[in-house]
Amino acid sequence: MRASLDRIDFKMLRLLQxxxxxxxxxxxxxVVVSPATCHRRTQRLFDxxxxxxxxxxxxxxKVDRGALVMVGVVLDRSTPESFAEFEKAVAKLKFILDCHxxxxxxxxxxxIRVGDMADFNRIHGDQLIALPGVRQTRTxxxxxxxxxxxxxxx
Amino acid sequence: MRASLDRIDFKMLRLLQxxxxxxxxxxxxxVVVSPATCHRRTQRLFDxxxxxxxxxxxxxxKVDRGALVMVGVVLDRSTPESFAEFEKAVAKLKFILDCHxxxxxxxxxxxIRVGDMADFNRIHGDQLIALPGVRQTRTxxxxxxxxxxxxxxx
DNA sequence: GATGAAATCCGAGTCAC
DNA sequence: GTGACTCGGATTTCATC
Numbered sequence: 001m002r003a004s005l006d007r008i009d010f011k012m013l014r015l016l017q018x019x020x021x022x023x024x025x026x027x028x029x030x031v032v033v034s035p036a037t038c039h040r041r042t043q044r045l046f047d048x049x050x051x052x053x054x055x056x057x058x059x060x061x062k063v064d065r066g067a068l069v070m071v072g073v074v075l076d077r078s079t080p081e082s083f084a085e086f087e088k089a090v091a092k093l094k095f096i097l098d099c100h101x102x103x104x105x106x107x108x109x110x111x112i113r114v115g116d117m118a119d120f121n122r123i124h125g126d127q128l129i130a131l132p133g134v135r136q137t138r139t140x141x142x143x144x145x146x147x148x149x150x151x152x153x154x
Numbered sequence: 155m156r157a158s159l160d161r162i163d164f165k166m167l168r169l170l171q172x173x174x175x176x177x178x179x180x181x182x183x184x185v186v187v188s189p190a191t192c193h194r195r196t197q198r199l200f201d202x203x204x205x206x207x208x209x210x211x212x213x214x215x216k217v218d219r220g221a222l223v224m225v226g227v228v229l230d231r232s233t234p235e236s237f238a239e240f241e242k243a244v245a246k247l248k249f250i251l252d253c254h255x256x257x258x259x260x261x262x263x264x265x266i267r268v269g270d271m272a273d274f275n276r277i278h279g280d281q282l283i284a285l286p287g288v289r290q291t292r293t294x295x296x297x298x299x300x301x302x303x304x305x306x307x308x
Numbered sequence: 309g310a311t312g313a314a315a316t317c318c319g320a321g322t323c324a325c
Numbered sequence: 326g327t328g329a330c331t332c333g334g335a336t337t338t339c340a341t342c
Binding site for chain 1 (some may be wrong): 164167170171172173174175201203204205206207208209210211212213214216217218219222224241244245248249250251252253254255256257258259260262265267280292293294295296297298299300301302303304305306307308
Binding site for chain 4 (some may be wrong): 023025026035036039115
């Protein structure tokens with residue numbers, strides 16, 4: 001089997017990233033191969049992990065998750081155990097969309113979606129500062145989402 | 155037409171968010187309605203904007219975009235014109251996945267994906283500090299992606 | 309090892325109720 | 326909201342290169 005992607009595979013990836021509902025027949029037409037070949041290639045993109053999954057993107061504002069907040073977190077101690085404990089606890093909080101260990105003034109950056117500022121303040125007091133090992137947090141309310149989760153450019 | 159979503163609609167939204175490739179027939183079974191009803195409800199979720207689009211999620215590491223960087227940006231001036239100009243320029247840079255206007259120590263937060271640190275350093279020098287009105291940037295390299303773009307919990 | 313044509317099967321989309 | 330129907334796409338097989 002071919003080791004990497006050719007021009008057609010990349011085009012398929014981009015098309016599917018833009019529209020995950022494309023039918024195999026449409027995709028085949030767009031990249032000018034037969035439906036059978038297109039189907040096999042698409043399978044491969046999934047099987048080999050180029051596409052991890054397909055997601056219907058839900059509009060946050062429509063399901064009462066219109067408020068976005070970025071939070072910088074500093075832990076008490078910078079030990080592997082401390083990090084592990086924090087990360088384990090974060091995974092359970094479903095309102096946390098991103099959690100990244102970073103180099104710089106913070107240990108972690110969180111991206112959080114909630115209904116509104118009141119929600120966030122309650123959650124912050126109840127759940128964020130209660131996370132294991134948290135020394136301090138810095139909250140950045142998002143006032144305008146200029147670009148959110150743009151497609152990958154490759 | 156019903157003004158909001160019932161329990162079945164919410165379940166469909168969650169299922170489609172988890173797997174955008176679900177067939178209408180499968181979805182209908184999962185929520186225990188007929189395929190015809192399920193089809194109409196799904197249509198509505200799209201037509202009324204509950205689902206904005208469907209995306210195949212491409213694995214960044216597989217397409218040489220394995221490096222993630224968060225960048226805080228401070229502008230020279232806090233005028234609407236300055237903001238508008240900055241935002242317009244940001245929209246053209248495809249390696250910027252998120253750009254949010256925030257309240258706090260920064261004006262904007264960016265989330266950026268590139269191939270590696272060398273890529274980022276070149277881009278930072280060439281394109282980020284060259285963005286209109288940028289006074290300073292603070293870079294946070296992501297050392298570990300604990301959670302990235304988790305599904306929305308609603 | 310990959311391709312396209314053809315054949316089968318099954319779901320999407322529509323209509324009447 | 327359901328059931329039935331038609332059409333077209335998904336998926337497999339197979340011959341070919």
